[in-house]
Amino acid sequence: MVGVLRNFELNDPDVGHLRCLLHGPVGAGKSSFINSVNNVFQGRITSGALVAAASGTSFTKTYKTHYIKNGNARLPFAFNDVMGLEAQENGMQPKDLINALKGHLPEGYKLFHSIISSTGIPQVVVMTMPDKACVLVDSDVKRIYTSKAIKEKMQTCSNELGVPMNCMLPVKNYHEEEMLDDDMDIRILNAMTQIMNFANDYIWDLQQHA
Numbered sequence: 232m233v234g235v236l237r238n239f240e241l242n243d244p245d246v247g248h249l250r251c252l253l254h255g256p257v258g259a260g261k262s263s264f265i266n267s268v269n270n271v272f273q274g275r276i277t278s279g280a281l282v283a284a285a286s287g288t289s290f291t292k293t294y295k296t297h298y299i300k301n302g303n304a305r306l307p308f309a310f311n312d313v314m315g316l317e318a319q320e321n322g323m324q325p326k327d328l329i330n331a332l333k334g335h336l337p338e339g340y341k342l343f344h345s346i347i348s349s350t351g352i353p354q355v356v357v358m359t360m361p362d363k364a365c366v367l368v369d370s371d372v373k374r375i376y377t378s379k380a381i382k383e384k385m386q387t388c389s390n391e392l393g394v395p396m397n398c399m400l401p402v403k404n405y406h407e408e409e410m411l412d413d414d415m416d417i418r419i420l421n422a423m424t425q426i427m428n429f430a431n432d433y434i435w436d437l438q439q440h441a
């Protein structure tokens with residue numbers, strides 16, 4: 232599966248790269264997801280996106296683009312890591328979120344301020360920490376897809392956020408492991424494949440209506 236993504240081609244190469252914004256609650260595992268994806272592509276544990284030692288207030292405080300290294304080149308894909316959506320004044324604000332989605336925030340931008348708006352940009356939900364939601368998954372990550380507890384969480388999340396079930400992507404992040412694990416990698420790659428395909432399709436569709 233990693234080979235398929237290594238050779239991933241954009242529908243329109245002029246686009247340069249697809250951009251994925253990770254937003255969500257403080258300490259949800261956004262930065263850890265970036266590291267998890269990087270780990271799979273690098274074949275080793277990496278720590279490019281700094282992760283909180285213990286959650287409390289936002290750990291990631293500035294807007295940063297993370298490219299995924301693919302051999303000596305770059306995958307045509309970037310993650311933007313932002314701080315969590317906290318209470319109004321301290322956290323990521325909706326206007327910043329929209330600008331970040333459009334790729335309009337400069338590197339190092341301090342994530343505050345706001346107004347609300349909406350876009351048709353595709354969304355998926357990367358459901359992190361399944362090991363905390365289900366003891367079976369904690370002991371064997373392969374259980375992610377068969378665990379009743381995880382299915383229920385996915386269903387609840389899908390209903391509450393209005394995101395379809397096939398856009399709910401349960402992933403256990405690398406967070407304490409010292410070595411890579413094939414079963415974790417498969418699920419991380421599965422999530423990445425969905426994200427990249429959705430983004431690629433979206434750009435293609437936009438261009439048809441341009």
Ligand SMILES: Nc1nc2c(ncn2[C@@H]2O[C@H](COP(=O)(O)OP(=O)(O)OP(=O)(O)O)[C@@H](O)[C@H]2O)c(=O)[nH]1
Pocket residue numbers: 255256257258259260261262263264281282283284285286288289290291292313314315316359360361362363402403404405406407
């Ligand atoms: N058990 C478990 N812990 C995880 C998982 N993903 C992340 N963590 C831990 O959760 C904590 C928060 O992770 P971060 O990646 O810093 O979270 P974040 O969403 O980037 O947080 P902010 O930058 O503060 O918004 C860290 O201590 C991680 O090690 C997971 O899948 N399972």
Ligand SMILES: [Mg+2]
Pocket residue numbers: 261262263281282283290291312313314
């Ligand atoms: Mg973070």
